[in-house]
Amino acid sequence: MAAQGPAPSQGADARAAVTALYQAHAVGLIRLAVVMLGDRHAAEDVVQDAFAGLYRRWNHLDGDRALGYVRTSVLNGCRSRLRAKVRDERLAAASQPTLAAASAEQAVLIGEEHAAVLGALRRLPDRQREALVLRYYLDLPEAEIAASMGIGKGTVKSTTSRALAALGRLLEGSR
Amino acid sequence: MNTLEDRIRAAARAAAGTVADGSAPPLRLPQRGRVPRWPAWGERKSMIVPLAAAAAVIAVVAGLILAVGRTTPGGTIPGVGPPLAAPLPLTADGLPAYFLEYPIAYQQGGAQPGTANEGSPPIPSRFRSQETLRIVATATGEVAATATMPGYVTAIAASRGAFFAAVVRDSLARFYEIRMTSSRTGTAVTELPIPPDTAPVESMAASPNGARLAYSTVVMHSASGDVQNLVIASTTEDSEHEWTTPASYSTGSMGPMNFLADGRTLAFSWTGPSETSPSSALRLLDTAAPGSDLMAGRAVLRFANEPGMVEGYTLSPNGRVAVGVASGRPYQTVVDSMVVSSAGNPSRKVLYRPSEIGADPVNSCNTPPLWISNTGSQVLIECYATASPDVRIVLINHGHVTQLPWLDATANEVTAFPGITAIGVPANADG
Numbered sequence: 001m002a003a004q005g006p007a008p009s010q011g012a013d014a015r016a017a018v019t020a021l022y023q024a025h026a027v028g029l030i031r032l033a034v035v036m037l038g039d040r041h042a043a044e045d046v047v048q049d050a051f052a053g054l055y056r057r058w059n060h061l062d063g064d065r066a067l068g069y070v071r072t073s074v075l076n077g078c079r080s081r082l083r084a085k086v087r088d089e090r091l092a093a094a095s096q097p098t099l100a101a102a103s104a105e106q107a108v109l110i111g112e113e114h115a116a117v118l119g120a121l122r123r124l125p126d127r128q129r130e131a132l133v134l135r136y137y138l139d140l141p142e143a144e145i146a147a148s149m150g151i152g153k154g155t156v157k158s159t160t161s162r163a164l165a166a167l168g169r170l171l172e173g174s175r
Numbered sequence: 176m177n178t179l180e181d182r183i184r185a186a187a188r189a190a191a192g193t194v195a196d197g198s199a200p201p202l203r204l205p206q207r208g209r210v211p212r213w214p215a216w217g218e219r220k221s222m223i224v225p226l227a228a229a230a231a232v233i234a235v236v237a238g239l240i241l242a243v244g245r246t247t248p249g250g251t252i253p254g255v256g257p258p259l260a261a262p263l264p265l266t267a268d269g270l271p272a273y274f275l276e277y278p279i280a281y282q283q284g285g286a287q288p289g290t291a292n293e294g295s296p297p298i299p300s301r302f303r304s305q306e307t308l309r310i311v312a313t314a315t316g317e318v319a320a321t322a323t324m325p326g327y328v329t330a331i332a333a334s335r336g337a338f339f340a341a342v343v344r345d346s347l348a349r350f351y352e353i354r355m356t357s358s359r360t361g362t363a364v365t366e367l368p369i370p371p372d373t374a375p376v377e378s379m380a381a382s383p384n385g386a387r388l389a390y391s392t393v394v395m396h397s398a399s400g401d402v403q404n405l406v407i408a409s410t411t412e413d414s415e416h417e418w419t420t421p422a423s424y425s426t427g428s429m430g431p432m433n434f435l436a437d438g439r440t441l442a443f444s445w446t447g448p449s450e451t452s453p454s455s456a457l458r459l460l461d462t463a464a465p466g467s468d469l470m471a472g473r474a475v476l477r478f479a480n481e482p483g484m485v486e487g488y489t490l491s492p493n494g495r496v497a498v499g500v501a502s503g504r505p506y507q508t509v510v511d512s513m514v515v516s517s518a519g520n521p522s523r524k525v526l527y528r529p530s531e532i533g534a535d536p537v538n539s540c541n542t543p544p545l546w547i548s549n550t551g552s553q554v555l556i557e558c559y560a561t562a563s564p565d566v567r568i569v570l571i572n573h574g575h576v577t578q579l580p581w582l583d584a585t586a587n588e589v590t591a592f593p594g595i596t597a598i599g600v601p602a603n604a605d606g
Contacts, residue, residue, distance in 0.1 A: 015204055018202070018204065019202055019204070022199070022202040023202075026199035026202070027194060027195075027196060027197065027198065027199045030194050030198075030199055031190075031194045032191070034190050034191060034193060035187045035190045035191055038190065040193065043194075044200055047199075048200075048202065048203060051202055051204070052203075055204050072448075111189065113182070113185075113186070114186035114189040115186075117182050117183060117185075117186035118186050118187070121186070121187075133183075133187060136180055136183040136187065137183070137184065137187035137191070164179055164180070167179060167183070168179055171179075
């Protein structure tokens with residue numbers, strides 16, 4: 001995930017460049033979105049949308065910003081999806097328990113322990129969830145987490161700390 | 176071992192492990208459309224389909240665009256007043272009877288008729304000495320008149336009575352008015368007294384009476400950030416005012432724009448670092464107020480609204496209603512009606528929600544709509560036919576969809592409808 005995409009340049013074939021970036025990083029970003037969402041289909045959609053957004057803004061971006069831009073877009077997309085899911089679930093709890101269904105499906109695939117951790121992770125506030133995933137799944141340095149989340153490095157540290165505490169409480173509470 | 180951090184790592188990796196190497200689906204990029212990307216000087220502007228692959232919800236925001244412009248004491252606003260050209264007629268259905276069309280097909284298919292011999296390679300647009308715009312009759316889809324422009328076209332617009340084009344010739348953007356003759360079979364093309372601009376024109380809009388033309392230039396990259404200029408010029412005299420991006424907004428850019436009915440307030444789309452950024456919104460700028468801060472106005476409608484991301488709106492000719500297309504997965508989305516105060520908070524309702532399958536003739540729509548009525552109850556829009564890659568022009572009338580097959584040839588073109596903002600002209604492959 002640390003590799004950078006080809007440098008956008010005036011006159012470059014944006015479609016080819018974005019496609020190349022997609023081929024190099026799509027699976028990694030889908031995995032990131034799956035960790036966030038627990039839903040492969042939604043994860044693929046989020047990544048597709050992120051690359052479409054990158055394509056639209058291609059000539060806006062410096063070469064070394066392309067991957068960062070699309071990763072931030074994936075985070076934003078996951079955030080929107082999770083909020084929409086929560087809203088849907090609240091409004092149609094009886095008929096479409098989407099989160100519960102996704103969690104059940106995932107539990108089968110990855111086991112109860114992991115499903116419990118991921119379930120608790122997804123109950124955290126957006127910023128806390130993203131900080132933990134970027135830190136402990138992608139192993140990004142603080143500076144890169146800060147850039148991806150649009151926050152300061154100091155905030156990354158404090159957010160991560162609070163997120164760990166909150167996650168611990170959630171997991172304790174679920175026992 | 177088995178600290179909380181380790182548990183997070185293990186769980187995340189287990190979830191990620193469900194995605195096999197090489198299992199990413201093919202990338203679907205937009206094919207064409209109306210959201211600009213950023214060309215180099217000398218290249219044609221580029222417009223990309225924003226939501227070609229996305230499902231869509233049409234949302235109406237009513238009561239949003241209040242006339243924030245007020246007449247300057249003792250002054251006159253050139254955008255207000257009787258039209259400089261007689262308003263173009265309407266069809267029996269109330270749609271504008273004519274619209275201006277920039278034929279992308281010429282671009283993609285090669286040179287325009289008359290500019291190259293058959294079989295010769297396409298002429299890159301930036302080397303073209305002329306391009307032809309078409310004025311199409313809405314009721315029949317027939318080309319009523321054409322206008323040959325002395326250079327290559329980068330943006331088009333329409334007032335209620337005339338059309339406008341930004342044309343690059345000798346590396347300068349020049350501005351032209353196109354009026355239909357009284358017989359509606361010909362055109363008169365006049366260069367406007369607007370100083371030629373050395374910067375490429377991104378998008379353009381005309382005031383309802385045609386007395387003012389607003390245009391944005393492409394984003395210029397500088398050491399202190401990106402800069403984009405907005406110019407509003409009189410179409411009758413050498414008079415213009417320029418706004419520019421403040422440093423604090425240097426990572427954003429303007430999108431399509433149009434004047435409200437007062438001819439003074441300019442509405443434009445602003446996209447910040449991303450579509451979900453708080454600053455990404457439809458904004459209003461009082462163009463009669465002093466200053467040159469492009470962001471001096473106010474945001475009235477964020478893109479990141481529910482029920483989905485709305486990347487662009489079309490404003491009604493009276494500026495009171497905005498219609499956009501919300502992307503995402505509307506089939507799974509519970510659509511809320513947002514009712515908010517008049518301080519920039521719109522009431523919102525879904526006009527139409529395409530079905531992915533079934534008897535519905537369309538399954539997704541492009542944004543922004545081509546034209547909407549003053550109430551937003553009528554929307555002319557490009558949509559994708561169910562189980563077909565073809566783009567159709569449809570009229571959504573009080574939620575009911577009617578296909579207008581005679582306009583299908585327009586589905587891949589750039590259009591400017593009287594009273595509606597015009598957008599840029601798409602890139603050609605040779606750019």
